[in-house]
Amino acid sequence: MNRKYAVCVTCFYCFITFIAWSLLCLKQNIRPLKVWNHLDDSRQLIKLLSGRYVDKNQSQSLSFRDKNVTEPVTSMHQNVTVLKTLRDLVQRRLFYLQNPKNCTAAKKIICKPNTFGFGSGLHQVTLCLIVAYATHRTLILESKGWRYAAKGWETVFLPISTNCTSTMNNTVTHTTNLEKIKDKQAIQLPRLMLHVHPQNYFPFAIPDDLADRLERVHSKPEIWWIGQFVDYLIRPNIDLKSYIHKQLDKLNIRRPIVGLHVRRTDKINEANYISLREYMKYADQWFNQHLINNTHTRYIFIATDEPNIIREAQQKYPNYTYVYHEDVINITKGVRYSTSSLKGVLLDVHTLVMCDFVICTMTSNVCRLVHELKESRDGTASERVLSLDVDYIFNQRFRGKLTESKVLHNDTAGLHLRGCSVIKDKRKNPIRPLFTADLNKSRVVMPVYPEVKEII
Known part of the structure; x- marks a missing residue:
C-alpha cells in the first residue's frame, strides 16, 4: 500500500511539474519539446520552473521582448x-x-x-x-x-x-x-x-x-550602477553638445530605427570576425517582430570605421534605408587618435543610444559603453542591446598576467580577451578565463553621503 501511495504521489508531482513547465514555456514563447532536449540536469529544470531558463537557440529573439510588456502601465511608470x-x-x-x-x-x-x-x-x-x-x-x-x-x-x-x-x-x-x-x-x-x-x-x-x-x-542593477559613473564622466561641454546637435539635425533620424556598430580595422586583430549578414539577420528579426505594417520604412543607423560596410549593406540589403555619419567614418578611418576622431566616436555612441535597438559586439568598449548608457538612462539595455559575441563584461584586468597561448572557451580571440588570468592560489589548475573573474554581483556597504538629500 505504501509503495502504491509513493508511486501515486510521484506521478502527481510529475504531472504538476509538466503542467507548470508547459505554461511557462508558452508564456516565454518557447516550444516545450525543444527545450526538453536542452535540459541537461535538474538545475536547468529548476531554472525553467523559476522563469530563468531561456532556450539557447531562441535567446537572441527573446531578448527583443520588453520584460515589462505584461505589467500594468502604472507599474512601468x-x-x-x-x-x-x-x-x-x-x-x-x-x-x-x-x-x-x-x-x-x-x-x-x-x-x-x-x-x-x-x-x-x-x-x-x-x-x-x-x-x-x-x-x-x-x-x-x-x-x-x-x-x-x-x-x-x-x-x-x-x-x-x-x-x-x-x-x-x-x-x-x-x-x-x-x-x-x-x-x-x-x-x-x-x-x-x-x-x-x-x-x-x-x-x-x-x-x-x-x-x-x-x-x-x-x-x-550592477550595470546601471557602472552607467552612473560613465554618465557623469562624459557630460558634453558646450562645443561637443553643439556639434552633436548639428550632426543629428543633418542626419534626420526617424523611428523605428535599429543601430549597428560594426567595428573593423584594429578590432579584426582583437576579436573574431563577424559578417554583416549576422547583424542584418537580427535586425530583420527585430523589425519583423515590431512592425505590424510591413510597408513601413525600415531605418538602420550604421556606426563603423570601414566605409565598405555601408556599400555592402546597400547592395546586399536594399530593402532598408540606411543613415550614417559619413564624416565620422572618414575621420576614424584616417586618424584614430585626434580630437576630431574622439568627437566622431562620441557622436556615434550618442546616436546608438538613441536607437530603438542596437546590435554590436561586447568585445568592443563602444558596445559596452552604449549598453551602460542605455541602462543608466532608461534601464532597457537588456532588451534593447544585442551582443553577437560575448555577454557584457567590465573589461578591467586585475592581478596575474595574460598568456597568449590559450583562447577562451567561447573562441573570442582578442587583445584584451584572449588568454587566461593566473590566480595565485594552491589549486591544481590555477587558471580560469579572464573575464569570469570577480564578476559576481554583490551588495557592499559604501558611503551614503547624508549631506545630499533625496528629492522625491
Whole structure:
C-alpha cells in the first residue's frame, strides 16, 4: 500500500511539474519539446520552473521582448520614476563628492587615462571614480597630454570638478593596495588598474543603501550602477553638445530605427570576425517582430570605421534605408587618435543610444559603453542591446598576467580577451578565463553621503 501511495504521489508531482513547465514555456514563447532536449540536469529544470531558463537557440529573439510588456502601465511608470529618482540622487552625490567645500582638506585620488583607445581609457577612469566614491575621496583627473586631446578631458567634456582640480600641495602616495590608504591624504593610482588589488566594491558590486530599490525595478542593477559613473564622466561641454546637435539635425533620424556598430580595422586583430549578414539577420528579426505594417520604412543607423560596410549593406540589403555619419567614418578611418576622431566616436555612441535597438559586439568598449548608457538612462539595455559575441563584461584586468597561448572557451580571440588570468592560489589548475573573474554581483556597504538629500 505504501509503495502504491509513493508511486501515486510521484506521478502527481510529475504531472504538476509538466503542467507548470508547459505554461511557462508558452508564456516565454518557447516550444516545450525543444527545450526538453536542452535540459541537461535538474538545475536547468529548476531554472525553467523559476522563469530563468531561456532556450539557447531562441535567446537572441527573446531578448527583443520588453520584460515589462505584461505589467500594468502604472507599474512601468513607477519603475521609471524610481530609476529617475535614484539616478538624480547618484549624480548629485557624485557632484558633491567632486566639489568639496574645502579642497585642501579633502582626501583625494589621482588618476590618469591609459594610453589605449578611448573606450578603454574611459573605463579606466570609470573604475577610478568608483574607487573615489567608495572611499569618499575626490578624484583628480590628470589628463593633460591625452592622446585624443592634448589639452585634456575638458576639451570635449565638462570638468569632473569645478573647484578641486589639483592636489593642493598635499603629499601624494603612489599605491596599488587600496586597503592601506585610510591615513593617506592623497593617493595616486597606477595608469594601468590591472596592478591594483581588487576590492569588494569593484564591479559588479552595488551599494547596499540603494540595492533594495534597484533590484526591484531593474534587471541589471550592477550595470546601471557602472552607467552612473560613465554618465557623469562624459557630460558634453558646450562645443561637443553643439556639434552633436548639428550632426543629428543633418542626419534626420526617424523611428523605428535599429543601430549597428560594426567595428573593423584594429578590432579584426582583437576579436573574431563577424559578417554583416549576422547583424542584418537580427535586425530583420527585430523589425519583423515590431512592425505590424510591413510597408513601413525600415531605418538602420550604421556606426563603423570601414566605409565598405555601408556599400555592402546597400547592395546586399536594399530593402532598408540606411543613415550614417559619413564624416565620422572618414575621420576614424584616417586618424584614430585626434580630437576630431574622439568627437566622431562620441557622436556615434550618442546616436546608438538613441536607437530603438542596437546590435554590436561586447568585445568592443563602444558596445559596452552604449549598453551602460542605455541602462543608466532608461534601464532597457537588456532588451534593447544585442551582443553577437560575448555577454557584457567590465573589461578591467586585475592581478596575474595574460598568456597568449590559450583562447577562451567561447573562441573570442582578442587583445584584451584572449588568454587566461593566473590566480595565485594552491589549486591544481590555477587558471580560469579572464573575464569570469570577480564578476559576481554583490551588495557592499559604501558611503551614503547624508549631506545630499533625496528629492522625491
